[in-house]
Amino acid sequence: MKGVMVVCEHLSGEFTDITFEMLGLATSLDSGEVSGVTFGAMGGKSGELGAASNVILAGGGDDFNPETYAAAVKVAVEAHSPGLLLVGSTSMGMDLASPVAAALDLPLVAYCTGIEASGGGFACTSSLYGGKMGVSSQVNSPAVVMVLPGAFDTDAGRVAGSPTVSELTVQESGGKVRFSKLIEPDAGDVDITQSGVLVAVGRGIGSKDDIELAEELAELLEADLACSRPIVDAGWMEKSRQIGKSGFKVKPRVYIALGISGAPEHIEGMKESATIIAINCDENAPIFDIAHYGLAEDLFDVCEELIEELE
Amino acid sequence: MGEHRYQKYVEKENAVIEGIDVSGAWNRMWVPRELTEYDFTFLDKVTDLPGGESMGWCYQCAACIGVCPVDNVGSYGPRKLYRKLQTGLDLFNHSDLWLCTTCNNCLRVCPKEVDMMQIMPAVREQAILDGNIPGELQEMLQNVAEYGNPMGESARKRTRWLKKFDEPVRDLTKEPGEVDVLWYVSDYFSYHPRGIDAAKAIVRVFNRLGVDFGVLGRNERCDGDSQRLCGETGLFEELAEHNHALFEQNPHERLVVSDPHAYNAFKNEYPKLTGTEYNVQHYTQFLAEKIEQLTGMFTGEFPRKVTFHDPCYLGRHNGEYEAPRTLIEAVPGIEFVEMYRCKQQGYCCGGGGGGMWLDGLAADHTFERLSENRVREAVDVGAEVLAVCCPYEVSRFEDAVKSTDNDGKLEVLDIIEILDSCIGDEEST
Amino acid sequence: MKIAVLLKMVPDLVEELEVDASGKALDTEELKFKLNEFDDHALEEALLLTSEGDDVVAFALDGDGVEKLLFTALAKGASRGVKLTGTQSHGSGGQAAAFGAALSDGEFDLILTGVQSVDDREGQLGPLLAAHLGLPCISVVTGISLDAGVATVNKEYSGGVMAEFEVELPAVLGIQAARQPPRYAPVSKVRQIQQSATLEELVVDSAGPGAGSEVIAMAPPETGEGAKMLDNATALLEVLRAEGVA
Numbered sequence: 002m003k004g005v006m007v008v009c010e011h012l013s014g015e016f017t018d019i020t021f022e023m024l025g026l027a028t029s030l031d032s033g034e035v036s037g038v039t040f041g042a043m044g045g046k047s048g049e050l051g052a053a054s055n056v057i058l059a060g061g062g063d064d065f066n067p068e069t070y071a072a073a074v075k076v077a078v079e080a081h082s083p084g085l086l087l088v089g090s091t092s093m094g095m096d097l098a099s100p101v102a103a104a105l106d107l108p109l110v111a112y113c114t115g116i117e118a119s120g121g122g123f124a125c126t127s128s129l130y131g132g133k134m135g136v137s138s139q140v141n142s143p144a145v146v147m148v149l150p151g152a153f154d155t156d157a158g159r160v161a162g163s164p165t166v167s168e169l170t171v172q173e174s175g176g177k178v179r180f181s182k183l184i185e186p187d188a189g190d191v192d193i194t195q196s197g198v199l200v201a202v203g204r205g206i207g208s209k210d211d212i213e214l215a216e217e218l219a220e221l222l223e224a225d226l227a228c229s230r231p232i233v234d235a236g237w238m239e240k241s242r243q244i245g246k247s248g249f250k251v252k253p254r255v256y257i258a259l260g261i262s263g264a265p266e267h268i269e270g271m272k273e274s275a276t277i278i279a280i281n282c283d284e285n286a287p288i289f290d291i292a293h294y295g296l297a298e299d300l301f302d303v304c305e306e307l308i309e310e311l312e
Numbered sequence: 313m314g315e316h317r318y319q320k321y322v323e324k325e326n327a328v329i330e331g332i333d334v335s336g337a338w339n340r341m342w343v344p345r346e347l348t349e350y351d352f353t354f355l356d357k358v359t360d361l362p363g364g365e366s367m368g369w370c371y372q373c374a375a376c377i378g379v380c381p382v383d384n385v386g387s388y389g390p391r392k393l394y395r396k397l398q399t400g401l402d403l404f405n406h407s408d409l410w411l412c413t414t415c416n417n418c419l420r421v422c423p424k425e426v427d428m429m430q431i432m433p434a435v436r437e438q439a440i441l442d443g444n445i446p447g448e449l450q451e452m453l454q455n456v457a458e459y460g461n462p463m464g465e466s467a468r469k470r471t472r473w474l475k476k477f478d479e480p481v482r483d484l485t486k487e488p489g490e491v492d493v494l495w496y497v498s499d500y501f502s503y504h505p506r507g508i509d510a511a512k513a514i515v516r517v518f519n520r521l522g523v524d525f526g527v528l529g530r531n532e533r534c535d536g537d538s539q540r541l542c543g544e545t546g547l548f549e550e551l552a553e554h555n556h557a558l559f560e561q562n563p564h565e566r567l568v569v570s571d572p573h574a575y576n577a578f579k580n581e582y583p584k585l586t587g588t589e590y591n592v593q594h595y596t597q598f599l600a601e602k603i604e605q606l607t608g609m610f611t612g613e614f615p616r617k618v619t620f621h622d623p624c625y626l627g628r629h630n631g632e633y634e635a636p637r638t639l640i641e642a643v644p645g646i647e648f649v650e651m652y653r654c655k656q657q658g659y660c661c662g663g664g665g666g667g668m669w670l671d672g673l674a675a676d677h678t679f680e681r682l683s684e685n686r687v688r689e690a691v692d693v694g695a696e697v698l699a700v701c702c703p704y705e706v707s708r709f710e711d712a713v714k715s716t717d718n719d720g721k722l723e724v725l726d727i728i729e730i731l732d733s734c735i736g737d738e739e740s741t
Numbered sequence: 742m743k744i745a746v747l748l749k750m751v752p753d754l755v756e757e758l759e760v761d762a763s764g765k766a767l768d769t770e771e772l773k774f775k776l777n778e779f780d781d782h783a784l785e786e787a788l789l790l791t792s793e794g795d796d797v798v799a800f801a802l803d804g805d806g807v808e809k810l811l812f813t814a815l816a817k818g819a820s821r822g823v824k825l826t827g828t829q830s831h832g833s834g835g836q837a838a839a840f841g842a843a844l845s846d847g848e849f850d851l852i853l854t855g856v857q858s859v860d861d862r863e864g865q866l867g868p869l870l871a872a873h874l875g876l877p878c879i880s881v882v883t884g885i886s887l888d889a890g891v892a893t894v895n896k897e898y899s900g901g902v903m904a905e906f907e908v909e910l911p912a913v914l915g916i917q918a919a920r921q922p923p924r925y926a927p928v929s930k931v932r933q934i935q936q937s938a939t940l941e942e943l944v945v946d947s948a949g950p951g952a953g954s955e956v957i958a959m960a961p962p963e964t965g966e967g968a969k970m971l972d973n974a975t976a977l978l979e980v981l982r983a984e985g986v987a
Contacts, residue, residue, distance in 0.1 A: 012898060065904065068877060092881040092898050095856075095915070099864045103872030108953025109834070109864040114962075128962065130859045131754045134767070135962040138862065140954040147864070177877045177909040181893070186901030198986050208448055210672040222986050234918050235447070240901050247881065247897040247917070255986050262754075270899075276984055278977065279968060285757065287962070294980050295968030299505065305714060306974035311987055440927050450925045457928060458775065459755070466756050468771065546929025 003084030003142065004033035006057075008074055008097060009050060010089045011043045012065075013183065016050075018250075019089035019150045024052035025157025026148065032084055032118050037164070038077050040070055044166065051162020057081070058168045067096035068178040073171045074101050080169065083143060085123060090147040092247065102145040109145045110138050112265065114152040128152075131264045132287035150246070151269045189241025191225050198224035198255045201244055201271070202232060205260015205281060205300055209237040214304045215259055221311040227251070229267045245270040259300045263288025280304075316692060318652035321378065323421075355397040357404065363434030369424040370394040376418035376426070381660040382411050385685055386678035390418050390426045404439045410446055410673055413682070414541050414665030416628040420656060429541070432665060436543025445543075452669040453544050456551070460533035461499040462669065470530050473508040479515045484562050485529040492524035493598070494564035496555075496578075498571040499534050500703035506710065507703050513732035514570065514595060520609055520735055521602060525568070528558050535569075537577035537625075542666030549585060552577070556586045567592040572625035572702045573664070579630065594626055596701050596727060600635035603642055611736035613645030618730070619695035620648070621686060621709070622658035623702035636701050639727055643734055651689050659686050663704035683712035691722055701727045742887070744787045746819070747840050747854035747866065748801040748810055750774040754859065758961075765956045774806055776813075778923075779855025785919035787853050788818045790887060796820045798849070802829065802839060808940060809931070816926040816934045823941045830949030833861035833869060838947040840866070841873030849911060851892065856881050856915040863954065867915030877908050880915030 005027040009020045020037075027035040037053040039046070041063035047056040057080075059073035074097060078086055088098040090112055102109040114135070115126035122142040126135050128149060140146070193199060200219040206212055212226075219226045226242060233243045244251055246266040256274035261267060263279070263286050271277070272291050279292035280300045289295040296303055326335040359368040372391055380389035388411050393403065403409050412432050419427050439445065445453075455464035474481055482491065495514070500507035518525050536551035559567065567590050569575050578592040599606060620640055626632045633655045640648055653659040662682030667674065675681070687709055690698045698709055709724040752758065753773040761768040787797045798821045799814035801807045811822030829839040844852060852874075857865045871878030883903070884895035890910050895903045897917055908914075971977050981987035 012902070017899075066906075067879060092896060095865050095880040096868055096878060099868030100872045100878070102864065103869065109869075110954055111862055111864050124957070127862050129862055130752060130758055130767075133754065133758050133961065134760075134959055136862055136956055137958040138954045139957045144953065175877070177912070178879065179907045181905040181907060184895065184903040184905060186903075208672050210675060222981065224986070235922065243901065247899055247901075249900050255981070255984050276980075277968075278980065280977075284970075289968040289970070290962055292968035294971055294977070296971045296974070296977055298973070303974045303977065307978060307981075307987075309719075310974070310978050437927075437929075440925065441930060443924055445925050447922065450922075453925065464755065466773075468756065544928060546927055546932055550928055550932075 003082060005030055005035050005085045005087060006078065006081060006083035007035065007037045007053065008086070008088045008094070009037045009039045009043065010091060010093055011040070014042070014063075016043065016046065017089070017091070018155050019091055019094075019148065021052075021155040021158035022150065022153040023087040023089065023148050023158065024050065024160075025155065026116065026153045027087060028052050029157065030085070030116065030118055036081060036083065038074060040065070040073065047164055047166055048161055049159075050164055051160035052158045053164045055165040055167060058166060060169065060171055062180065064180045064183070065093050066178055066180045067100070068175040069171075071097050071100040072174050073169065075104050076171050077169055078105060085142060086145045088145060088147050090149045094147055098145050098147050107143055107145050108140050109147070110140055111147040113146050113148050116146060128265050131262065132268065132290075133285075149265060149269070151272050186240060189239055191241065193225055193227045193242060193244070194249050194251050196225040196227075196251065196253050198222055199227045199251060199253045199274075200224045200257045200259065201227040201229065201261060202259045203229040203261030203267070204231050206232070207260075209235070211301070212237060214301060214308075217308050218304050221308060224255075224257070229261050258288055258292070259304070261288055262286045263291065316652055318689060321653070321657070323657070350398050351400065352398075354400055354402055355394070358397060358431065358435055361434040361438060363430040366425060366427045367394060367397070367431050370426050371424060373423060375421040375423065379417040379421055379657070381413065381415055381417065381662070381682050382678065384659075385680040385682060386411070388412070390422070390428055403435055404442060405444050407673055407677060409435060409439055410449070410666070410670050411677055412665055413624070413660050413662055413667040415624040415660035417657075417660070420628060433541050433543055433545065437545055440543045446670060446673050448669050448672050449542060449666060453539060453547060456534050456536075456539055457547055461503060462534065463499065463503050465503050467533075468530055470502045470532060473502060473511060477512060477515070479512070479519055481515055482526040483529040484526040485531055487526070488562070490563045491526040492565045493518075493526070494559065494562055494567050495525045495527050496535070496567060496569045496574055497527055497532060498569065498574055498703055500707070501570045502532070504703070504707060506706045510703070510706070510726040510728050511570065513726070513728040516732050517599070517728060517735060521605060526562065526564075528562065531558055535571070535574040535577040537573045537581060538664065538666055538668065540581065541664070548581075552582050552585050556582060556588065559590065565591065566598070568595055568598045569593070570595055570703060572623045572630070573704070576625045576629055594632065594635070594701070596626070596635040596639055597632060599731070600638040603638055606639075606731065607642050609736065610644050610734045612734040614643045614730055614734055615645035615647075616696045617647045617649055617694055618697040618699050619651050619690050619693055620654070620699045621651070621661065621690070621705060622655055623700065623705065624658065624660050624664050626701065627658050628656060636699075636727055639731060640699055643730055646730075649693050649695055651693050653689065659689065661686055661705050661708050663702075663708055668704050668708075681712060681715070683708040684716050687712040687716055687718060687722060691718055695722065697723045697725055697730075699725055699727050699730060742791060742795045742851070743849045744791060744795070744797050745844060745849040745852045746780070746784045746787045746797060746799050746814070747852065747870070748780045748784065748799055748814065749777045749836065749855070749858055749866070750801070750804055750806055750810060751777045751858045751860055760959050765959050767959070774804070776810055777855050777858040779857060779916060781855075781923040782919040783853040783855050783916040784814055784817065784819065785921065785923040786885060786916055787851075788924070789920060790851075790885060798823060800825060800840060800843060802836060811940050812935045812938065813926045813931050815938050816931040817924055821941060822938075823943055825943050825945045827944040827946040829945065829947050832863045832949060833858070833866050834863040835947070835949030836866055837869035837873055838949050839945050840870050842945045842947045843943055844870075844874060847911065851887075851910060852876070852913045853916055854913070856917045862956070865915060867913050871913040874913070876911055876913050878913040878915065879906055879908055881917045882914045883918050884920065885914065
């Protein structure tokens, strides 16, 4: 068995959750040695990567740079020949997985929510079509698989330990992409990651005007208002209220989704909520797959009824 | 009880004030007034457009302001637009372009025949070509173009309301052939829950009457009239071509519509494009002709106080005020009461001319929604039920009933629902 | 300046999605296709980045509705529309090879495409294409400014955090969102363009990545228990009260 290599993603000096998800997943695959690739100063934190038996310090600067990091990963793969390379299906992962796969002529599977060793290679399930279909692929080994955040458990991968550490020499190259700086979001008036109860609106709300209704409901429930990406893109709510892949990850006690279909990018941001209640007039909306309670009714009717009762 | 504020609007054909005859007709000035020291660039930009000419004829008499429904809850009307154009308003790039609901009340009283029904689409079309279009409207237009309905629902689901509905309905895509009545159902009757309630009522009434009718099924697309009025003539033409072909492929004696906007489209606008005259009736006209048969079918009563809202596109635009009243007054037990602003003076619900999808913008420029103003009037005349016969209205008025805290005091029903509730289950002989 | 925009038609999620008899692909009978919304943003951003004299060239792979797609791009302001015909492989890998072949002569300063699409199982088009062309690529871009052969871009991470990068042109960018919503193309303008403009056609025969990964099954996701569906708002209120929220 050739082993599983995990690209250990990090931001601002901390490994991100997806890293631990992938490490946990890698160990569960029972496909040989699990190794982690770290970048820049993150090598100093290899003690957090106890789920791996060895950690490869690949250099490449403290902040993510697609050019240098991809070059480094390519060298790591060439040197260690793993049977499987796991990369997060994240903003950073997107710019890493394809260059590495293309350079090494390896098959690539994205949006993976499930994987197991099978027939000399791997059987992966990918979440496609806005979460409405699970597509299973048989992929030869060695392969690159992009893992969807939230699909696996971080606890299994969060193991302290002392993996063996090796350093990789990577030639300086490219220089066409330069990292300038990180831009932190504006504080905003509320930190939704701290909210106990959230009322989130999605495209189903229809218009900026109608958000008022959700606001009323939120007020009565003493909840904070949040939203999915399209609402922010349309300029109807501030980015500080955005939940999802490029927004915030929240874990409130109660999460009420109004008119949100449940695309994976949004689910990523809220699936760990303790109680998820979804209201969407489309009974086939993927959100009902992960919600605890659902109501396939018109959200305006439901909100009005609730508001009336609560007042 | 003193006079209601809307009772004091009296319209007279002739008036002599302090010995001076100010009656409208002969007083018309056919020569433009002298106006100096104004830059006419912005006004010319409107009047230079085909369809925009009449904007230049305004002589500021303000008869329109007295009847403009938007001015009643804000500040608007042709006279004011003219004045603003005169003083430098770029109408092509301003929210004022999108507040008019094309209700026709201004043209009705205008001595110079300034026609917003021509001006608005012309200016709006140019504005859209220039890239100035309210976001709410853009989404609706994209939905109509893509899916054939403004809601953005799948075209295939247009006949979903027929599933699990145990009344026979002939879907001409499955049972083609000649039919007496081609019933054009329309978007809201096909997709909106309250519209579907009314659609089912129409089916039951038609079946009890023994009407030989069929529907176009999934092939039916939006009539396009409101889209035409908010500046998308290209889309309107596409829809007209499509629907006209359907009408031709499905031979019928008459075309009956649920929607006054479709009525207006098929009666007045489609013929300009297709050269065909359609034998079209609004369902109230079709049923009013059968009033005796209908009356014989009533087994139940409707002992409620009911008022009626004249839809702009059946009433003022097409002169039909009687057919709906014939139906309402025939209902056993009904107590019919008129609102102050009725028939020609009917007050617009705000849905026409694209208004149905511009509530967000309108809310920023009016202190009350047109539909809320109208609902309050219905309550003021003591009605328990507000009867309507245009698919835009049910949802608009039901929302307004809630937002004016009249939930439980005023019910909104399509006329067909009232008729249906009084008719027994047996097919009439 | 010359910008290439790659447009893809994808299954419209408004329709019901069903699996066909093979169990491995979508049933195409009820399927409707529309422009990938992120590609629409890519086109919008390209139009906003360019001015008089610049060229925005829209590329699309042959298929149902591709002509209307390209004419609409022209109506929005693209200068040329190019349809790629020939034999190509399906999937994002195949698309990358096809677009890569069309763009191999390096005439473009910038290549924009949507960050992802609903059917890109083999990976996102932007990075795959960039690998083919040997160009740098940044994905999840929401802000671009250009100056002297360098693009300064904002790349989104999670939690509202963004990273600013400088990329030397030519480069490929995967667009998450244009700086304003995609503009409207009036139907009359599209119809007029359909009469007056011609689309270019380019024959591209290309093969996708080797048979390293194959779809073996497609099905709606296993939901586990899924939501407990409630009957009405009153039932929902009970749940809220039980949670101590109402």
